Amino acid sequence: MPETIENWIKNRKSTFVEGLKEGSKIDDAVIEKLLENASWAPSHGLVQAWNFKVFAGNGVKRFFKVQQQIYKEITPADKFVGFKYEAYSEKHKRVSHIIAIIAKRDPYKRFPAQEDLVSVACAVQNIYLSLQAYGIAGYLSTGGVCYSQQMKHFLNLEAEDAPIGFFILGEADESFQRPPRMRIPVGQKTEWIKE
Numbered sequence: 001m002p003e004t005i006e007n008w009i010k011n012r013k014s015t016f017v018e019g020l021k022e023g024s025k026i027d028d029a030v031i032e033k034l035l036e037n038a039s040w041a042p043s044h045g046l047v048q049a050w051n052f053k054v055f056a057g058n059g060v061k062r063f064f065k066v067q068q069q070i071y072k073e074i075t076p077a078d079k080f081v082g083f084k085y086e087a088y089s090e091k092h093k094r095v096s097h098i099i100a101i102i103a104k105r106d107p108y109k110r111f112p113a114q115e116d117l118v119s120v121a122c123a124v125q126n127i128y129l130s131l132q133a134y135g136i137a138g139y140l141s142t143g144g145v146c147y148s149q150q151m152k153h154f155l156n157l158e159a160e161d162a163p164i165g166f167f168i169l170g171e172a173d174e175s176f177q178r179p180p181r182m183r184i185p186v187g188q189k190t191e192w193i194k195e
């Protein structure tokens with residue numbers, strides 16, 4: 001049904017840490033469902049480059065601690081934001097699970113690395129779309145810490161593997177209001193060629 005897919009796509013949304021409930025708890029079984037749904041993403045030649053590392057329980061606190069340390073290590077003094085550094089110590093209170101999403105380079109290099117990345121991005125979208133169905137919330141977090149050598153080391157990645165981002169997950173704090181989500185009309189980004 002067109003309306004059904006439109007609703008699912010348009011209602012998909014990011015919920016940032018401040019929009020998650022303190023003490024959020026998601027069942028591990030729900031995370032397994034998200035991963036299963038992620039794995040039905042398309043990939044050229046069925047390379048299926050996605051790999052996941054799930055942080056749960058005390059692992060969540062440990063993950064944010066590592067993020068905090070790496071942030072301190074890699075951020076030049078003039079770019080260092082004190083409250084951002086401090087905030088890492090608080091995040092675990094609202095976060096139930098973190099899924100680290102990795103594009104594992106196809107060992108046979110059958111297709112350009114870009115194709116591995118695109119297929120993993122499709123897996124990310126499957127997770128995003130699944131959130132509303134399971135009544136949970138979250139968003140994809142990326143940035144300098146995610147792409148750092150230190151993070152690659154922490155995640156035990158090989159040189160050609162790419163960390164894509166971290167899906168930060170919890171229960172929604174229904175009292176938190178996000179400003180309305182907007183999009184540039186797609187007509188402004190489309191060219192039709194008919195001749």
Ligand SMILES: Cc1cc2nc3c(=O)[nH]c(=O)nc-3n(C[C@H](O)[C@H](O)[C@H](O)COP(=O)(O)O)c2cc1C
Pocket residue numbers: 012013014015016139140141142143165181
């Ligand atoms: C590749 C990618 C990277 C993102 N990285 C971040 C991030 O580091 N921090 C953040 O707050 N949101 C991040 N987001 C989420 C965006 O902020 C979010 O998708 C955007 O604000 C639109 O909101 P919506 O997802 O609710 O439509 C990322 C999203 C994608 C797809």
